[in-house]
Amino acid sequence: MTAPAPKPWIDAIAPYVPGRSSTDDGRKAIKLSSNESPLGTSPAAIAAFEAADRTLHRYPDAAATALREAIAAKHGLDPARVIHGTGSDEILHLAAGAFAGQGDEVLFVRYGFSVYPIAARRVGAEPVEAPDRDYATDVDALLAAVTPKTRVVFVANPNNPTGTYTDRRELARLHAGLPDDVLLVVDQAYAEYLAPEDDDGAFALAQIASNVLVTRTFSKIHGLAAERIGWGYGPAPVIAAMHKIRAPFNVTTAGQEAAIAALGDDGFVAASREHNLHWRTWLEGEIAALGNAGLRAVPTKANFILILFEGRVTAQEAYQALMERGYIVRWLPGQGLPHGLRVSIGTEEETRGIADALREIVAGPTGAAGLAVTA
Ligand SMILES: *Cc1c(COP(=O)(O)O)cnc(C)c1O
Numbered sequence: 046m047t048a049p050a051p052k053p054w055i056d057a058i059a060p061y062v063p064g065r066s067s068t069d070d071g072r073k074a075i076k077l078s079s080n081e082s083p084l085g086t087s088p089a090a091i092a093a094f095e096a097a098d099r100t101l102h103r104y105p106d107a108a109a110t111a112l113r114e115a116i117a118a119k120h121g122l123d124p125a126r127v128i129h130g131t132g133s134d135e136i137l138h139l140a141a142g143a144f145a146g147q148g149d150e151v152l153f154v155r156y157g158f159s160v161y162p163i164a165a166r167r168v169g170a171e172p173v174e175a176p177d178r179d180y181a182t183d184v185d186a187l188l189a190a191v192t193p194k195t196r197v198v199f200v201a202n203p204n205n206p207t208g209t210y211t212d213r214r215e216l217a218r219l220h221a222g223l224p225d226d227v228l229l230v231v232d233q234a235y236a237e238y239l240a241p242e243d244d245d246g247a248f249a250l251a252q253i254a255s256n257v258l259v260t261r262t263f264s265k266i267h268g269l270a271a272e273r274i275g276w277g278y279g280p281a282p283v284i285a286a287m288h289k290i291r292a293p294f295n296v297t298t299a300g301q302e303a304a305i306a307a308l309g310d311d312g313f314v315a316a317s318r319e320h321n322l323h324w325r326t327w328l329e330g331e332i333a334a335l336g337n338a339g340l341r342a343v344p345t346k347a348n349f350i351l352i353l354f355e356g357r358v359t360a361q362e363a364y365q366a367l368m369e370r371g372y373i374v375r376w377l378p379g380q381g382l383p384h385g386l387r388v389s390i391g392t393e394e395e396t397r398g399i400a401d402a403l404r405e406i407v408a409g410p411t412g413a414a415g416l417a418v419t420a
Contacts, residue, residue, distance in 0.1 A: 054147070054169040061163055064375055068368045077389040077399065078375045080205065080235075080349050082268030084320060084392075086303075087313035090269060093306035097299035105298040112301045115308050116261075116276055120248065128284045131295045133234055133262040133275025137199065138164045139287040140258055140277070144228045145170035145196040152190055153199040154182045156207050158232060159380055161199045170196065180343045180351065181209035188222040198223060201232040202245050206377055206387040208345025210239070213246040220250055220257060228283065230258045235347040237266040237314060238321050243346065248278065255280050263300075265348065266317050267307040272300035321348045324396045328388070331400040338407035349389045351382070358407050360386050366406045372399050 064078030106112075109129040117124035130136040141164035145151050151165035155177045162172035175190040177183055182200055191198075200219070203210045211219075220229055231247035239245075251257040258279035264270035274296050277287070296304075307313070325345065332342040332352055339356015354360040364376040364386055372395075375387040390396060 052169070054166050058163055058166045059379065061159060062379060065373050068371070068373065072371065074368065074371045074373045075391065075395050075398070076373050077349075077391050077395065078373045078387075079270070080265060080347070080389045081270055082266065082317060083390060083395065084268065084313070084317050086268035087307050087310035089310045089313075090267070090303040090307040094272070094299045094303040097297075097302045100298055103298070105294050105296060105301060107293045109296055109301050112274075112296070112304055113276070115305045119308050120278075122248065122252075122278055126278055126281055126284050128277045128279075128287055128291070129296050129301075130260075130275040130277065131292070132264060132273040133232065133260045133277070134160055135273075135291070135295060136258075136260045136275050136277040136287070137161070137230065137232065138167065139291055140228060140230050140260075140283075141165055141170065141197055142168050142290050143283075143286040148194065149196040150192060150194040151197045151199065152187060152195050154187060154204070156180055156204070156380060156382065157199060158201045158205050158234075164199075165197075177207075180207045182211045182215075184211070184215050184219045184222070187219060191223065191227065195224075195227050197228045197230060199230045199232060201234065202247070203235045203239070203345065203347040205234065205347065206349070206375065206380065206382065206385075207343050207351050208347040208349055209343060210243065210346040211245060213244065216245050216247060217250070220254065223256070225256055228256050228258060229254075230260060232260045234260070234262045234265055236261065238318055238348050239346055240322075251278050251280070256283075258283055263304045263307060266314055266321075267304070268313075268317075269300070269303055269307060272297065272303055274300045274304045321390050324393060325350065325390050328390065328396055328400060331403070335403060335407055340403070340407065343385075349387050352386050352388060352403075354384050354386070356407070358409070360384050363403070363406050366409075367399070367402055370402045370405075372402055374399075 066076045113124045113127040147169035149170040150173045151170045152173045153161040155174045165172040175186040247259045260277045263274040341353045343351040
């Protein structure tokens, strides 16, 4: 019997692996695997979300006008050039879908965000990885990988899963080195965690260049991951092309209302940034103290740390041992990081807890063999 055949480029997709929220044996665990907000959601955003239940029978505003205006006002942008998405994931897919297709290449750095190869393949384009530089984005390597077939370049800044940051000068150099007909997508999912002086200049580039798109999300610092709200900012023709292929009612009414309220709660965002900086710095110190056991933190500016395991205890063993202690982190062998664990910054209790657990695990008396990884 024959059956419908997926297109070969769809067959070639390695599915996205979401962060887990329960252990191998089904226990609910402390989830530090998806870079979610440890402080929850702004109370103002929750109230706005709840109020939206009065209009459940109505379609949402397809143009998300109030949300786009709120975003534009907050960032000093032109609302007509803001596009809303079902998470910023949708914006990434729209960028690939509008500007790349069969025979084209979509470029990103090794250890880049795992959605980029999916976004490329989905539209029949070829994903191309440029080498990293010590886990960070290497502008020279990216520029060297550009070919006449390159249509889109994705750069996450800070990057996920590495947490590394590309500064303003380097980003400008990347843009200057790209042909004008290559779309540079700067994915700023974690930008709100940066200190103000760490502005990477992507919005300023998007204001004047013909080929720069910046993406943002409400899923991370704003704590609205469940509602799926993201947005992009770019030149009018780029945004217009993406609108043509966007689902018409792609952000729910409750999501739009909650996002507007979240944008207005500067106190919540500031508290989240401070919490993250404090506990990230603290956990980096704890990891540095385990350096003699072969643990090393990749320098991060995001709300997570990529911990490399280069000693006696492997990342896989630590992953299992953490799970047994009720902590779920992200082990990323599928992304070329079998030796790394990405750990989100949680609450104080969770962060202290995972540091204790790591200390115990690497101190295991008989090393890897002594770890109870058999469960
Ligand atoms: C989390 C994340 C996103 C987007 O998530 P959405 O929930 O779809 O908005 C985009 N890019 C990177 C690098 C991320 O880590």
